[in-house]
Structure formats: C-alpha cells, structure tokens
Amino acid sequence: MGSKNKNGEIEENSCRNPDGTLRLRNRNIEHLQEDILYHLALGTESHDLVKMFGDVKFVCMGGTANRMKHLAQYLKTEMNFELPTGTSLCDLTENSHRFSMYKVGPILCVNHGMGVPSIGILLHEITKLMYHAKAKNPIFFRIGTCGGIGLKEGTVIVSKSAVDEMGNAYHTQKICGKVVQRPAKLDHQLVKDLISLKKSDDKFNVVEGITMCADDFYEGQGRTDGAFCDHTEEDKFNYLKELQNRGVTNIEMEAVAFAAFTHYAGIKAALINVALVNRLNGDQVTTPKEVLLEWQNHPQIIVGRYIKQILCKN
C-alpha cells in the first residue's frame, strides 16, 4: 500500500495514502462536484462526512438490519461506550429505505441484504464513504449466516478463501459488455488472528475454511426444496461431496464478491459466518428462531474480541 515507483511517485494502482486514508481506483470521484451515495442517503454536499465518519476504523456488515442493530448494541456494551443522556443509537441511512447503518464509536454496523448484487452496492458506497470521510485503514468484516458442510450447527467459520458455484477463486463481472474476473483473496494473517480469539470455554467451535458463494438459496445451493427442482437428491449429495473434497466448509451468498472487492480496493477484510444447518443432514432450517438468534451471536463475539484487542492497543 502506498508503494512508490522508481520516480518516487505513488503508483496509480496503490489504494492507500501514506496516512492510511483510502485512494480510490477511480479518479472520476475527485472531479465530482457532489457525490451522492444514493443507497445510503448520504452525500458530500448534504453531509459533513469527515466529521460524521472520519474516526471509523471498523465496518461490520451482515445480512439483516435487525442483526446489525443488535451487533451495534452488543459492541456498545462490550466496549463500554457511553451515549450522552437522552440519546440512543439511530439508523444513519434511514432515509435511503435500502440499508440500515449504526455507529458506535469507531465502528459502523450496516446491513447488506442478500446476495452479491446487494452487497456490491453497499461495498461501492461504503468504500466511497470511507474515502470521503478520510477514515484511516478501515477493516471490513462480513458477519453472516451460512450452511455448513459436515460442520456442527453453531460453528463459526473464518474464510481463508472464497470460491463461486463452479469452484473458481475469483469473482466474475460483466462491465460494458466485457467479462472481468477479479481474484477473491482474503487476508491470511487476519484469519489467524480471528481464530486465535476462540476461548477454551466457548460453547462453539471456530474453524478456518473455504466458503462457496451461491447466487441462489435453493437450486444454486443444490437444495431440493425450492419451487423448482430438476436435480435429484443424488445430484445434490454428489455436488456437496465434491465441494467437501475441494475443502469447501460452508455456503453463503456474498463471499466471492466481498473478497474480490476488498482485495481490489486494498482493504483488509474478513468473512466470519456461523453455520445454521449442516447441509449433509438436510436443506431446511428447522431450528427454532431463538436458537438461531443465539448462534448468530457467535461470530459477533469473535469480532467483538478482535476489535476490543485493537482498540486497547491504541
């Protein structure tokens, strides 16, 4: 990051300034009179983004608005952040009607909806937000839910890599009629750091794994309980076994885009998912909602410990 070429100039492709603020891989943004982050209902003219978000060090993303609000409240308690009397956390992107975002000290918690296109919109706008805000070296987390392959329900999987439905370790996009592939790479040191935070008395396991990203919950994950099913139980098991043989531990719907985007943007990032079902045992999520909600706390606990450790060092 911030590497210099032989003339001593910062290279075009570099994604970070020497002070840790982001450089975008898009010079057009510098020349915009106003940048409206449409799906966040924030903008460079309408808001003082530096004042509002300049201190952000961590961006935590997850599927539902509800879970992100819960995460913000959990982190507030864990970090002993006190709010002024008469105030409570509010949704910073309420006017967008698209995403919900909460801020607790230097931590943003924002939901990304379901699937690659939805998280893609958020990643573009959150990255531009961090750029406009002059936030320094922000770390992105996706804290999600997934189906595990051969793992006990409630297990937390920290992804060392991400693959698509065909096993490719890159994200494929179509841009102006051309097919573009970007490698889906994650930070290996961050994976190790997160896994090391498991405590011996935790009631759940934390493992590293390879995460498959599907574009569909039903047919795209081999499920046989969608509105359509042209494949057999045998096709499903062969597919899941093939994935398992390649080291795939879990399936969700955002990993490959999240990994490719953050890698291309030069942003340190991690994917931490909890398995709600063992796909080798079935397709349906039959566990009671209160147990599911309890399991959804597991990745939050690990990420909370990581953030606390970093903040205590500074």
Added chain:
Amino acid sequence: MGSKNKNGEIEENSCRNPDGTLRLRNRNIEHLQEDILYHLALGTESHDLVKMFGDVKFVCMGGTANRMKHLAQYLKTEMNFELPTGTSLCDLTENSHRFSMYKVGPILCVNHGMGVPSIGILLHEITKLMYHAKAKNPIFFRIGTCGGIGLKEGTVIVSKSAVDEMGNAYHTQKICGKVVQRPAKLDHQLVKDLISLKKSDDKFNVVEGITMCADDFYEGQGRTDGAFCDHTEEDKFNYLKELQNRGVTNIEMEAVAFAAFTHYAGIKAALINVALVNRLNGDQVTTPKEVLLEWQNHPQIIVGRYIKQILCKN
C-alpha cells in the same frame, strides 16, 4: 396449463391444476412433513396458509419495504377496502427480519431487496406459499425503479422482454455444477393490457420496452462513479448506445430472473418500472427524494388500475 397427454394424465411439466391452483415443478414438496418458508418466517405446520393466503390473486413485489407498505395503503384506499375498527396493516413476515409483506384483500405487497439472488429467494418462497395456500391463478408484478436509456425521468416502462448484461434473453444459473439457462419470457397480452390503462391526463408516459438486468449498480451498468472504474466515459456511452440500438429502454437488477422464474413456473407476470434517471445524461440520481417518491407512484397507479379492473369484473 393443465394440459393432458395422450393417456389423459396431466403432464409432468404442467404448472396449473384445472381449478387454477399451482402445481410445482418439484414433487419433493408434496412429501415434506413440514415446509418452512425460512425467509418469510411462515410454515405449513406453524400457520394455516390456506386460511391466511388462499384468496390471493395478485402478488406485487418491489425493492424496498417502505414502498411496499405505501403500495398496500394506496391499494387499500383505491379499492375501498375497509379494515375492522382498531386494526391496521401489519408486516406478515416481520419475524423473518428479511422481507416485509402486507396483505390488502386479495393483494399481497412484498419487498424483494436488491438484485437477482434476493428476488430469487422471494420468488421460490412466494411461489411455494401460493401453492400451499391453494391460491388460484395468481398474477405476479414487479413494481420497481430503474435507469432509463433516452427516456424522460418519471416514464413508466412495461417490459415486453428482459435481457442480461450481455444481451441474452435468458437467465443463467449454476445448479449442482451445471450451467442452466431458462428463457426470460413475459406475457405479451398483459403488457398490452397494462399500457392501455394510461389515461390522457396522466402526467407521465407509459411505454413498452426491453429491460436489461444488471448484477451491479455501478460497473455492471457502465457507471463511472463507483469505487472502481477501469472503463472510460467513451466505453460507457458505446455500451449504452449499443443497448439502445438493440431496443433496450431501461436497466434494473431483477428483470431477467423475474421473467425466467415466472415463465418457468407458468405464472402470469409483468415488470413495471419507473425511470429515475436518464442514463444518457448522467449516472447519479440527483433528483430530490420527494420527487423520486412521487415518480415511484407512477407504476403503482397503472397496476392499481389493472387490479381494480379485474376485481370489478368478478
């Protein structure tokens, strides 16, 4: 629909029973002891789906929960549906934390989030819901927002067909490691019926068009204002012009999956979008929110007239 083969049996591929209730292209569902519609927080054992949803004739889908609540309230007023004293519309899928769904008489209004994977989850579960509820001949609408190509902002586009980012008139999925393509076809009579409902004193135009479905809002639609931009303004204009030459009128993020799914399911369906920006003039959505919200009413007005017409006939 309900066609019989030479032995007089209803064919495997038929999607409708003689009474108009749906037949699923998945026999597994008949044999499930319980079917949990996970992202709707509804299930065949926990809810009396026939009683709750058996009368549904129209399913209206749109991106945001807010817009769908507004639509439900609008249709309630338009259709003169009265609620019992002391009651108000409630979100039927509140416990899912994923989608929001409102019911007004025989009309469901439910949000689908952003992008193909998100609407795909909803389509699987709503179709299974209609099947379990024994709803008869339900019609699906997607009432959305889009970018227009050469159209005035506020124009309503009723799609006669849908294409992907490469111009293919089919939806491509990966199922158990195989590439599957399903034609993205829409009901041409329904397109004509909807367009005919424009009134001469409407303040907006209603046109038929070809809708491109992108998997991304920024690079995938040729925008030059994302966090990344490796293409030029010229690349963008060449791409938009090429689309326009092929008859593409507008770009959004769900069309091809919606058209392919409903066609494969044998469900009559229409895509009605309003253009919030003319992409030939720019990328950013700079129009004030209150004007955008006003424009978002345009497709609701047309669909409201259609539903009213059908209900008055019966």
